[in-house]
Amino acid sequence: MKALLLHLGVLAGLLALNFLAPAYHHAMLARIMVLAVFGLGYNIAFGYTGLLSLGHALYFAAGLYATGLLSQAGWSAGPALLAGVLAGGAIALVSGALALRTAGVSLMIVTLMFAQAGYQTILYYTPLTRGEEGFNLTNAGRMLGPVNLTEETPRYLAALALFAVALLLKLALVRSRRGRVMVAVRENEERSRMLGYDVFRVKLVALTLSGLYAGAAGAAWAVLFGYVGAGFAGIQYSILPLLYTLLGGAGTVLGPFLGALLMFYLIDLTSDVSQSYLFMVGASLLILVVFAPKGILGSLRARGLKWLP
C-alpha cells in the first residue's frame, strides 16, 4: 500500500509540475520521462531478472525507426506508435531467443554485437534512413488524433501518460507471481530450474517485455520530438539505461527514473558551472557510487526502507 501511494504520489507530482514547472524544466522533464521508460524496461531485464544486456539501443532504435519510417511513409501517429512498440518487442524476442542461449558476460557481448550490427545496418541503408544525420517527422505525422504533439502541454502530458502506464505496469509486474519468479531466476538459476520453472522462458519473456518498453520509448521519442537518427542506435544508448538503472538502484521500480533525472540535471548543472563539466560529471559519479554503491533507492532500501519495491 505504501508502495502504491509512493508511486501515485510521484505521478501526481509530475502532473502538478505540468502547471508549475518553468518552460525549460517542463521540456526537460518530458524528455526525461520518455528516457525513463527506456530505463524502466531495462531494469525489468537487468534489475529483476539479472540479464546484463549491452544491446538495448537496438530495441530503442527499433521503436524509433519503425515509427519514424512508417510516419514518413504516411502512416498517422497512432498506428505508427503502435508499430514502434511492437517492433521493439519483436526484435527483443527474436534476438533474445538466440542471445539467451548464453549468460553472464557472454550475454553482454552477444547483445552488444546484435546492437552494433543494427547500428551499422542503419548506416548501411543511409539512402533510406539518412544515417547519422537522420530525418524529421512532419507536423502532420505528429498529430495523435486531435492532440498536437508539437505543443508543449500535450507533449508533456503524453510523455507523462506513457510514463505512468509503464510505471504502474511494472509495479504490478514485480509484485505479481511472475515478478517473483524473475527474481528467483536472478538469485539462483539452478534452484529455479529444479523447482520446475522454465528458466529460458522466464528470461525470454522478461527480455521481450523490456524490449516493448524500449520500443515504446523510441517510438514516443520519434513522435514527441520529431527527430530520428542513428545516434540513438549507438553504444551510448545501450549504456545509458544501464547507468540510469545502476544510479537509481537496480531492482527498484522507480530507480531508473531517478537515475535519468539525476544524469540530466548533473550534466545541465555542471555545464553551467564549468566548461570541463565532463570532469565534474565523472567525479560526481565516483562520489555517488562510493556512498551509494547499490544506487540511490537500492541503498535506501538496504538502510531501512525495506518496503521499497
Add this chain to the structure above:
Amino acid sequence: MGFWPIFLLALMEGLVSAAVLAITAAGLSLVFGVMRVVNVAHGAFFMLGAVGAWFVTTYVPGPPALVFLAAMILAPLCVAALAGLADIAVLKRLNYSPDATIVATIGLLYILEQGALSFFGPSARPVPAPFSFRIQLPWFGYSGYKLAVVVAAVVLLAVLWLMINRTKAGLVMRATQSDPEIARAFGINTDKVYAGVFAFGAGLAALAGVLVVPIQQAYYLMGEGPLLMSFIVVIIGGLGSLRGTLVAALFIGLSDGVISMFFSPTLTEILATLLVAFVLIFRPQGLFGRGAA
C-alpha cells in the same frame, strides 16, 4: 590485382590489427580474469598511452627511435600509476562489486576523456614512427613499421606468458584469481594484488596505444573501438585464458580482413559483428573457457 595478392594484403592487415588487439585485450583479460570487474575505462587507458606518446615525442629531444623507446616506457608507467591510484581510491572502497564498478569506471572514463580534451586538445595529432621504410611488394606497398608492431606484439606476449607462468608475481596473481579466500589464508595481500593487476592491465593498454599511434594518430576519443574489441576478444577467448585471448584476437583480426575482401566496408563490419555473436551463441563459454562463463 588478382585474388592472391589481395588475400595476402588482407592477411597482413588482419595480423596487424590482431597484434594490437592482443596486447590491449591481454590487459583487460588480466583485470577481468583476476578481479572479475568490467573496466569501462580500459579504452581510456589505451587513449592515454597514445596521447602520452605524443607528449613524449613532441617535447623530449633526441633521435626519433630513442625518443619513441622512451615513450614506450614512460607512457605506460604513468598510466599504470594513475590506474593504481584509481583502484586504491575508488574501486577498493566498492569491494569490487560488479555493478558499482561499472558506474565508477564510467565516471573514470569521463574524467580521463575530459583531461585529455583539456590538456591535449580536441584535434587528432600524428606521431611519427621511430623509423619509416616502405616495403614494396610486386602488387602493392606496405608499411615496415606495421610489421614491426607484429613482431613487438609477439615478443611482448611471450614475456607476459613467462611472467604469469614462471615468476612469483605470476603465481600470486594466479592464486588470487582461482580463489581469493585461500590466497589470503596463505598470507597474500589481495588488495595489493588487485591494485597491481589493475595498474598492470592499464599499462598494457597504454603500451598498445603507444604502439598503434604511429599507425593511427592520437585523439581523445580513440578509446571506444579498442574497448569494445578487447571485451569481445576476452569473452570469445574464454575468461582468464591468455592463450584464448591471443587466438581470439587472431580469429577476429583475420576474419575481419578476409571478409573485407568480398564485401563493402560497412557490410564487412555487419557480418564480422554477427559472426562474433554467433560464435558465442554456439559456444557460450568462449573458445578456451571451461564451464559456464
Add this chain to the structure above:
Amino acid sequence: MTNNLGPFTTRRRVLGGLAATGATAGLATGLGTRFAQAQSSAPLKLGFQLHRTGIGAAYGRWYERTTKAALKAVNEAGGINGRPVEVIFEDDGTDAARGPQVLDKLINQEGCELVFGPLFSNVVMATAPRAAELKIPYLVCSETHSVAAGKLNRWTMQPGITDVKSQVRAVAPFIFDTLGKKVTMIYPDYAFGYDHRDFLTQAAKEAGAEIVKLLPIPVTETSFTRYFAQIPRSTEVIYHVMVGPGVLTFVKELGEFYGSNHPKLFGFIDSLEAVNIDTPSLSFLEGTHFWEGDCRYAQPDETEFDKAYRKAVGVNDQGAAINDPKEISTYAHMFSCWETLYVIKAGMEAADYKGPQDRQKFVEAVEAMSDMPASMQHPQGAKRFNGKTHQVFGHQNISQVKDGRLVRIERTSIDAGLYPDETDYTKMSF
C-alpha cells in the same frame, strides 16, 4: 489552436496571455536564473550551439574563437541597433539528443533572441524541429544540403556557408577537365558522404565522366588499406572526403599502398581541418588537390578583408594559432560563424529588432537579403543569399599542396555553384 483539447490547453493559454504582455522570457527563465529584459539599452543576447565536446570538438574550439572575435568587432562598432551584444555558448556534445535541449536552455533560461552556430548535421536535424516549435530563428553553419532541399522549416537558415551540393557542383568541372574522367569515390558512410556521392555522380553524368567505384567507409573504421585493393586500376582520380580522426591513417595508408605512382587525388579539406598538413606522415599529399572554403594559408593575393579577419581571429599565415603554432585552425569553415553573426546584425537592423516579438520580422528580413559584397562582414568573399531556399552561395577555392603548403590555383565563380531551387520556404507558414 483548436479548443477541443480540454485540460490540454490550460498551460498554453497562460503562456499565450503572458506572451502578449511581453513577459514570456521572465516566466520562462524560472528558478534562480537571470531575467531577460526588453529595454532598448540592455545587451542583446544571442545563443551559440557549440560543439565543445564530442567528435565536433576540434571545430568547436575554433568556432568559439571566431565568434568571439566577430563579437568583439561588432561591439566595438556599436553593437546591433545601438545595443551591445552578448553571445552565450552552450555545449551540445555534438550529440543530436542534446541539441534541442541546448536550444531550450539558450532561449528559455538564458533569454537569448535566437540561436546560431552548429556544424554537425545530426545536431542541425535534431534541433530544427524544436526551433520551429518555439518559433526561434536558427542559423546553422553546417554545409548540409538539407536546408536548401526543403527538409527543414521556415525558422532554419544557412546564410554563412555554401552547402555541399553547391560546393561539389562548383569544383566538379576542375576534377573532370583537369584531373581525369574516371573517378573512384571514397567517402564516409554518413549522410554527408552520400550527399557527395549523389551530387558528384550527377555532375559526372552531365560532364560525360564516369564514377568507376564507390567506396563508402564506416566512420568507426581505423584501418583502410584492405579496402584500397578494391580501387580499380582504371581509376584516374581518387575523390576522398573522409571525416573524423581516421583521416590521418587514411592518407598515410594510401601513401604506403601506392607509393609515388598513384592516381590523382582530389579531397575535401574537411578531412584535414585542424590537422597540420606539413608533417612527414602526410607527405603523400604533396601535389594533390583540395577544396577549401577559405584558404588556410595566406595567399599572395589575399584581400585586405581576409588579412584583417585572419588577424582578428588570431591565426597566422600558416593557418595556425598565433600563440600556439602547433594548433591548426579550421580555417576553411570557421568564417561561417563570423559571417553569420554579421548576417544577424544586418537582419536585426533591417527588421528594427526590439525583442522576441520581432523574431518573425527578423526571419523575413534575412529572407529579403540577396547579394553580399566582399567586405569586413564577408571576409571569405562575396555571397549571394537565396531567400526562398534559405541558403547562401559563395566562391569556392581549389588548392594544391606545394612544399607542404596549400596554394590556391583556382577560385570558382558564385554562378558555378548555383542550381535550381528545390523548395520555397517563403511560402511556408511560420
